[in-house]
Amino acid sequence: MDLNFTPEEQDFRTEVRDWIAANLPEEIARKVRHDAPLTKDEMERWQLILHEKGWLTYSWPAEFGGTGWGPVKQFIFEDEMARACCPRILPFGLKMLGPVLMKFGSKEQQDYYLPRMCDGTHWWCQGYSEPGAGSDLASLKTSAVRDGDHYIVNGQKTWTTLGQHADMIFCLVRTSTEGKPQEGISFLLIDMQSAGIEVRPIQTIDGGREVNEVWFTDVKVPTENLVGEENKGWTYAKYLLTHERTNIAGVGKSNQELDRLKDLATSQKRNGKPLAEDPLFAARLAKVEIELMNMEITNLRVLAQAEAGGAPGAESSMLKILGTEIEQELTDLTRRALGRSAQALTPEVDETGYNGPHVAPEGFNNASGVYFNHRKTTIYGGSNEIQKNIITKMIVGL
Amino acid sequence: MDFSHNETRRMLADTIERYLRDKYPLGPRVEAGNSDAGFQPAHYEALAELGVLAALFSEDLGGFGGEGFDIAVVFEELGKRLVNEPVLDSALVPGSILGLAGKTDALEEIIAGAARYALAAEEPQALYDLTDVETTANKSGDGYTLTGTKTVVKYAEGAAGYIVSAQNDGKLSLFLVAPDVAERRDFITSDGGRAAELSFTDAPAELLLEDGAAALEDAADRAIVALSAEALGIMQTIREMTIEYLRTRKQFGVVIGKFQALQHRMAEMLLEIEQARSAVINAANALGSKSGAEKARILAATKYSIGRIGQLVAEESIQMHGGIGMTWEYDLGHYAKRLIMIDHEWGDQDFHLARFIELGRAA
Numbered sequence A: 001m002d003l004n005f006t007p008e009e010q011d012f013r014t015e016v017r018d019w020i021a022a023n024l025p026e027e028i029a030r031k032v033r034h035d036a037p038l039t040k041d042e043m044e045r046w047q048l049i050l051h052e053k054g055w056l057t058y059s060w061p062a063e064f065g066g067t068g069w070g071p072v073k074q075f076i077f078e079d080e081m082a083r084a085c086c087p088r089i090l091p092f093g094l095k096m097l098g099p100v101l102m103k104f105g106s107k108e109q110q111d112y113y114l115p116r117m118c119d120g121t122h123w124w125c126q127g128y129s130e131p132g133a134g135s136d137l138a139s140l141k142t143s144a145v146r147d148g149d150h151y152i153v154n155g156q157k158t159w160t161t162l163g164q165h166a167d168m169i170f171c172l173v174r175t176s177t178e179g180k181p182q183e184g185i186s187f188l189l190i191d192m193q194s195a196g197i198e199v200r201p202i203q204t205i206d207g208g209r210e211v212n213e214v215w216f217t218d219v220k221v222p223t224e225n226l227v228g229e230e231n232k233g234w235t236y237a238k239y240l241l242t243h244e245r246t247n248i249a250g251v252g253k254s255n256q257e258l259d260r261l262k263d264l265a266t267s268q269k270r271n272g273k274p275l276a277e278d279p280l281f282a283a284r285l286a287k288v289e290i291e292l293m294n295m296e297i298t299n300l301r302v303l304a305q306a307e308a309g310g311a312p313g314a315e316s317s318m319l320k321i322l323g324t325e326i327e328q329e330l331t332d333l334t335r336r337a338l339g340r341s342a343q344a345l346t347p348e349v350d351e352t353g354y355n356g357p358h359v360a361p362e363g364f365n366n367a368s369g370v371y372f373n374h375r376k377t378t379i380y381g382g383s384n385e386i387q388k389n390i391i392t393k394m395i396v397g398l
Numbered sequence B: 001m002d003f004s005h006n007e008t009r010r011m012l013a014d015t016i017e018r019y020l021r022d023k024y025p026l027g028p029r030v031e032a033g034n035s036d037a038g039f040q041p042a043h044y045e046a047l048a049e050l051g052v053l054a055a056l057f058s059e060d061l062g063g064f065g066g067e068g069f070d071i072a073v074v075f076e077e078l079g080k081r082l083v084n085e086p087v088l089d090s091a092l093v094p095g096s097i098l099g100l101a102g103k104t105d106a107l108e109e110i111i112a113g114a115a116r117y118a119l120a121a122e123e124p125q126a127l128y129d130l131t132d133v134e135t136t137a138n139k140s141g142d143g144y145t146l147t148g149t150k151t152v153v154k155y156a157e158g159a160a161g162y163i164v165s166a167q168n169d170g171k172l173s174l175f176l177v178a179p180d181v182a183e184r185r186d187f188i189t190s191d192g193g194r195a196a197e198l199s200f201t202d203a204p205a206e207l208l209l210e211d212g213a214a215a216l217e218d219a220a221d222r223a224i225v226a227l228s229a230e231a232l233g234i235m236q237t238i239r240e241m242t243i244e245y246l247r248t249r250k251q252f253g254v255v256i257g258k259f260q261a262l263q264h265r266m267a268e269m270l271l272e273i274e275q276a277r278s279a280v281i282n283a284a285n286a287l288g289s290k291s292g293a294e295k296a297r298i299l300a301a302t303k304y305s306i307g308r309i310g311q312l313v314a315e316e317s318i319q320m321h322g323g324i325g326m327t328w329e330y331d332l333g334h335y336a337k338r339l340i341m342i343d344h345e346w347g348d349q350d351f352h353l354a355r356f357i358e359l360g361r362a363a
């Protein structure tokens, strides 16, 4: 048993840390630190900086232009990025579609799409969920009917994250109604500029603008945009779901939030003493720190197993549950630590030219919004109830 | 033992319920609450006309109620429809203090809905502790001047006067300040409402109560009953929405209420809401029938319970709704936000738990 990173891995961490310190624009880091929403330009700008360094594809194998790093190095990279308040790399192209194309896409699709998701040409979004097909994804109804060298797509996707910026969407569509629902699903790549596509915003509980409905009316999609075989889309989608193991728990991000919360608990006072010394608050803070500590080791155990080539099991689901619960607890404690000032809704404080009141301490102007927004994490990506179903199914096996 | 309300209170509840059902849809409330408007004055005035404000004060003060259960009945109904008209902040709280200070004219105007006042008691450095006050009062001629800052003063805009707490020669006194001598910075609250930060620099002030601590505590007690009842009303609406959703939303070919994982969560939520109702009854009863540490302990216990259960209900109901619960368009989120924010008013669950422990130790 040796819980330490190797000297080489530790050097690697230092290299990443130094590079980020020298290259992450401060105005972007500040926004991330303050949980302020980033513009499309800011997200793209950071991805291009990473791309120029060759690190945007940090999770890709070398043969597809990736770094070829193993799970441990990927983890270290993600951990450093989160701690330094880098914007999160948009997962839809690089982490979701990319690996599917590498495994199931044609050579032409790989050559065409992979470079374009790195250089900023294509902003991808994920078109899986539908109003009637959330947890029960296989019941999806958006249809694709073959018509010569095209598919004609009709239906509606929903909850499409950042679809308002997207150039392309990868969709699960129904190509057959025979047999089990899973057996009639295909994986299709669709240009968002196609005639017949309409994007309608969905405003989130905190007033945010991150999800959309995407409507398809007789949208023509070339058959060459089919990934793999017709009616095999479910297999590809499932591959994608089990693929993510290094960052699903969000250890780096939670550690960064914990540090920030500890600082806040030191500056906020109750009865003239720092909140960090208030027995009730201190107990809450300690409990989440302990959970995070344990999860960090759980995550490393999974990594070590992945590094050794082990097949993924129930642990992705476990890390998803733990990671999201800890994240939610941290947003909850941050909101509480602010006391009355958490009631103020002044997210525009970080914008230039703002001259309204500064009710909450600097950097915490949107803590309630962040708390409400984070309710999503236990719902999306397979809700935590669904993850629990998966865990018992895999381990208890009934 | 009898847990039913008397005839007058039942009628009052019915009147409010009918008015809100017919005239108070959620859409305009959400819009007003999330813009500079803050609330809908016409509804506030209409509620005053229905006797809602008079129900909050005793007969000697010009009202027809003023007991714990009067307050609870009113606010439970307001909560059910997510009313953000400032009945608590502009009437109940300032009215209670002005009544104790013998300001009967001002109170009369409050009850008529003709004037609104605001309590400015909480300061940026204090976490809910209303005795943690840095604002100072200085004698000037036969009056006083105040200097200091108050935070999250609900519905300060449009108030006829501010009731301000300040350190006054070793005492915590309450003053009345004209709105035009304060610097006011308004903002929107995350549950849809209006508040302001107020700064006073040598602002002329009229002394209301030299020893203001007792009046503040009395206002806090009433506010806790009101807020807790409002939360209970909100929980009931959320309860109905969630039950309905579990009965109709289908996934995997069945309504999601068939999944035992959700049934047990729902059962937990249902039993906790009953606990919340008991806590509200306990507090409303204690307001007039108990005193001293015993009363204070019951009120702390209630606010703690409401904070804890409110959070559970808000979070669980969103979770059981899935994505739809995360949207602005669907009503649930607005109810959930208010429920969470109630924990940020008049002391949160930790504040009241600590208070409960302390009061128990002292007894």
Ligand SMILES: Cc1cc2nc3c(=O)[nH]c(=O)nc-3n(C[C@H](O)[C@H](O)[C@H](O)COP(=O)(O)OP(=O)(O)OC[C@H]3O[C@@H](n4cnc5c(N)ncnc54)[C@H](O)[C@@H]3O)c2cc1C
Pocket (backbone or CB within 6 Å): A125, A126, A127, A128, A129, A131, A133, A134, A135, A136, A158, A159, A160, A161, A162, A211, A376, A379, A380, A381, A382, A383, A384, A385, A386, A389, B249, B251, B252, B256, B259, B261, B262, B319, B320, B321, B322, B323, B324, B326
């Ligand atoms: C902010 C946000 C962003 C999203 N981004 C995307 C995106 O980019 N692309 C995309 O395709 N989708 C996206 N989603 C959709 C997300 O994946 C779905 O919301 C999720 O799958 C849940 O589906 P649902 O919302 O329809 O809830 P439902 O499936 O209707 O679930 C309602 C409740 O029932 C529970 N439940 C359902 N089935 C079971 C069961 N068998 N056992 C026990 N409990 C059960 C759920 O856990 C939940 O509590 C996003 C969602 C959100 C909120």
